[in-house]
Amino acid sequence: MMSLLLKAAIINANFMKLSIPENEKDTLLNELRTANLQFQKTYPGDRPDRQPVHTVYGGANLFKSDTCVKMGEIALKNLHTYAPNFVTLAKVLKLRGHDHLPHVQKDIDELTKKLDSMTEADRKKEQPWLSYSVYSKIVKKLQSEAVEDFRIDFEDGFGNRPDDEEDATAVNAANEVAMGMENKTLSPFIGIRIKPFTEDLKFRGVRTLDIFLSTLLQKTDGRLPENFVVMLPKVTIPEQMTTMVRLFEILEKANNLPQGTLKMETMVEATQIVMDDEGRNPLMRIIRASEGRCIAAHFGTYDYTASAGITAKYQTMAHPVCDFAHHVTKVALGGTGIFLSDGATNVIPVGPHRGENLTYEQLAENREAVHNAWVTGFSHTTNSLINGRYQGWDLNPAQLPMRYAATYNFFLSSYEDAVFRLKTFVERSAISTLTGDIFDDAATGQGLLNFFLKAMNCGAITEEEALSTGLTLDEIHSRSFFKILEGRKKTN
Numbered sequence: 001m002m003s004l005l006l007k008a009a010i011i012n013a014n015f016m017k018l019s020i021p022e023n024e025k026d027t028l029l030n031e032l033r034t035a036n037l038q039f040q041k042t043y044p045g046d047r048p049d050r051q052p053v054h055t056v057y058g059g060a061n062l063f064k065s066d067t068c069v070k071m072g073e074i075a076l077k078n079l080h081t082y083a084p085n086f087v088t089l090a091k092v093l094k095l096r097g098h099d100h101l102p103h104v105q106k107d108i109d110e111l112t113k114k115l116d117s118m119t120e121a122d123r124k125k126e127q128p129w130l131s132y133s134v135y136s137k138i139v140k141k142l143q144s145e146a147v148e149d150f151r152i153d154f155e156d157g158f159g160n161r162p163d164d165e166e167d168a169t170a171v172n173a174a175n176e177v178a179m180g181m182e183n184k185t186l187s188p189f190i191g192i193r194i195k196p197f198t199e200d201l202k203f204r205g206v207r208t209l210d211i212f213l214s215t216l217l218q219k220t221d222g223r224l225p226e227n228f229v230v231m232l233p234k235v236t237i238p239e240q241m242t243t244m245v246r247l248f249e250i251l252e253k254a255n256n257l258p259q260g261t262l263k264m265e266t267m268v269e270a271t272q273i274v275m276d277d278e279g280r281n282p283l284m285r286i287i288r289a290s291e292g293r294c295i296a297a298h299f300g301t302y303d304y305t306a307s308a309g310i311t312a313k314y315q316t317m318a319h320p321v322c323d324f325a326h327h328v329t330k331v332a333l334g335g336t337g338i339f340l341s342d343g344a345t346n347v348i349p350v351g352p353h354r355g356e357n358l359t360y361e362q363l364a365e366n367r368e369a370v371h372n373a374w375v376t377g378f379s380h381t382t383n384s385l386i387n388g389r390y391q392g393w394d395l396n397p398a399q400l401p402m403r404y405a406a407t408y409n410f411f412l413s414s415y416e417d418a419v420f421r422l423k424t425f426v427e428r429s430a431i432s433t434l435t436g437d438i439f440d441d442a443a444t445g446q447g448l449l450n451f452f453l454k455a456m457n458c459g460a461i462t463e464e465e466a467l468s469t470g471l472t473l474d475e476i477h478s479r480s481f482f483k484i485l486e487g488r489k490k491t492n
Contacts, residue, residue, distance in 0.1 A: 043335035045443040046450050048479035050457045051339045052149035052189045053407050055298065056394045059157040060173045060192070065180035068187045072146025075400035078349065079138065082370045083401075085112060086128075086135030092371045093378050095131040095409060130412055138404045141459050146400055148458070149189035149391075152177070154208050155196070155233050156303075163204070170208045174215035181225055189227040191265070196234035197243055205232075206247060217255045224261070229295065233267040234303070238282070238289035241266065245291050264293050269300025271307045274328050283332040297333060298393070299325065301343030317343055317380045326389065335443070342384040344393035349373035349402070374402050381406035390454055404458075411460035414451070422448040422469045426484070445481035453479060 058067065083089040087108045090098040102108050115123055115132050123129050152173050154166065161169075173192070180186040192212055195205035209230065216224070232244055241264075248262040266286060268274070276282045287294050304325055305315040316322075322343070329340060350373075351366025358366070377399055384392055385406065394403055425445055452469065453476075455461045466476055475484045 044337050045335055046446050047337035047339065048446065048450060048453060050188075051391055051454065053390065053454075053458045054392050054394050054400075054403050055149040055151050055189075055341060056147050056187075056400075057151050057153045057157050057193070057344075060152045060154045060169050061158060063152045063173050063176055065176045065183060066185045068147040068150055069185050071397040071400065072142050074397040075146055076139065076142040078370075078398045079142065079401040082349075082367055082374075083135070086132045087111070089135050089138075089405065090128075090131035092374055093405060093409075095134065096413060097127050098131060100127060101131070130409070133412055134405055134408045137408045137459055138401055141404050142400065145188065145459075146397075147187040149227075150187045150191075151231055152190070152192045154205075155193050157193075163207075166204065166208060167211055170211040171215050174212045175219060177216055177225060178219040181220060181223070186225055189229070190225050191229035191231055193231035193233060197232065197240040198234060202243075209247065210251070213251055214255070217257075222256055224257075229263045229265050231265045231267065231298070233300070234270060235266045235286060236270050236272040238285050241286055241289035241294065242291075245289070245293055248293060260293070262293065263295050264290060265296040265298055266290075266294055267300050267303075268297050268325060268329055269303035269307070271304070274325050281328060281332045283329060284336075287333065287336065287338060294338065296339040296341060296391075297329060298341040298391075299329070299343045301393075302346065304343075315346070317345060318383070326387065330388065339391065340389055341391035341393070342380075342389040344395050345377045345380045345399065346395075347373045347376045348396045349377065349398045350396070370398075374405075377402035378406045382410060385410040407458055408460045411451075411455040411458075415455070415461060415465070418448070418451045419468045422452070422471075426470055445485070449479075449481045449484075452476070 056068075056071065064070075079089075083092065085108055087101045089095070090101055102111060111128065112132075115126065115128065118126070123132065126132075154170070158166070158169070177186065177190070192209075194209050195201040197205055230244070230248075232240065235241060244264055248264070249259070251257070252259055252261055266273075268283075273283065273286065274281060283297070287297075299322070301317050301322060302315050305319055305321060306312075308321045310319060310321060326342070333340065349370045351369050353362040353366050381392060381403060384390075392403070394400060422445075425448055452461070452466045456463060456466060456476075463473060463476065467473070471484065475487065478484060478487075
């Protein structure tokens with residue numbers, strides 16, 4: 001209820017003589033409105049659409065319609081071989097509370113059985129809940145949706161081959177995608193990476209794009225897979241993006257696709273895309289050149305470090321030059337709605353010894369090699385998440401368990417704090433004032449909401465767990481903090 005003193009102050013303010021004439025105030029604020037609206041158009045804030053937690057890159061010559069399914073099977077076998085239970089994984093990665101977990105197999109089995117029989121609410125009260133949940137969710141994810149995003153690679157993962165071979169591979173890859181669409185074995189997000197539009201490779205890149213799309217659309221009667229995208233690598237100048245847009249327009253018209261159907265991504269993998277010849281960051285100009293078709297910018301760890309003169313031994317995600325590129329990219333594209341993706345870990349968790357009849361020493365060496373690689377991959381992905389990069393690259397199915405281990409550990413260990421922050425923010429915002437179409441803190445609220453949207457999208461939490469924020473399922477499904485506030489304002 002409004003206090004009497006506040007009511008009296010409002011009445012006095014209404015009768016107060018003000019210094020700024022109404023007509024002059026309106027003129028100035030109308031001029032400011034134009035600039036404000038242009039800023040909001042340029043920086044609409046975080047996009048609430050689903051962003052995959054990774055992109056798996058695989059050579060186009062190896063792609064099959066069921067590649068993603070088989071990758072999940074390989075990843076699950078790798079996990080069960082080197083971490084047959086949640087305790088092993090927790091100790092390798094030093095997850096919270098790992099030092100209190102049992103060492104003897106009998107005790108591990110008893111603890112697992114006990115946790116299996118509990119409800120989720122009761123499990124959360126137990127000290128091993130986090131490590132148990134991370135492991136269980138990894139297994140479930142690898143069984144149901146091991147690969148979220150796959151890029152059929154005609155660039156580094158394919159190499160420079162005779163034109164006849166790349167032509168045939170483009171046809172075959174398109175046929176396999178069509179088969180995957182029919183059999184529902186594709187990843188939720190999928191696309192191709194063509195060769196760059198550099199002077200020596202631009203004709204090859206365009207030809208592969210044309211062959212692949214024309215073949216696919218003829219095979220599917222004009223349908224593309226959901227969330228299909230074309231990756232243009234090694235972008236350095238806006239004109240390369242503009243050329244892609246014009247090519248998209250020709251392809252759409254020739255294949256009766258609605259205008260704007262084809263989307264693209266760019267790569268941040270050369271120093272020139274971070275700073276141009278005039279000492280400016282060209283990223284916004286490059287994004288604008290896509291005329292709204294570019295939805296993401298992916299970092300290329302190894303090409304970027306190479307372009308910065310880093311030798312192969314030190315070309316890792318942890319190198320300081322990568323930190324610089326990430327920060328500059330995030331500052332340049334922050335608030336634009338462009339999804340940012342980190343690069344790949346080059347340490348593959350595969351043992352050095354192959355075969356069936358390995359000695360005890362060889363098995364031990366394999367286990368040590370895999371566990372060390374797990375720690376590296378887990379650390380790299382965790383660092384990306386902490387720094388607001390919610391997507392990265394994976395190059396091998398054996399890397400998938402650690403992608404999800406780091407992702408689930410990140411979201412689950414932050415869950416309680418995030419619930420408190422969003423719940424408090426919603427309650428405070430509900431009593432604030434909406435001015436026209438603009439709410440001052442809507443971007444902040446959207447950022448808090450996006451934590452839960454990202455966590456739900458990848459399987460870290462369920463919709464029911466998101467209800468702890470005080471939001472309803474309908475509000476969560478709206479994916480918009482502003483719509484949530486508008487809806488609550490109307491019901492108050």
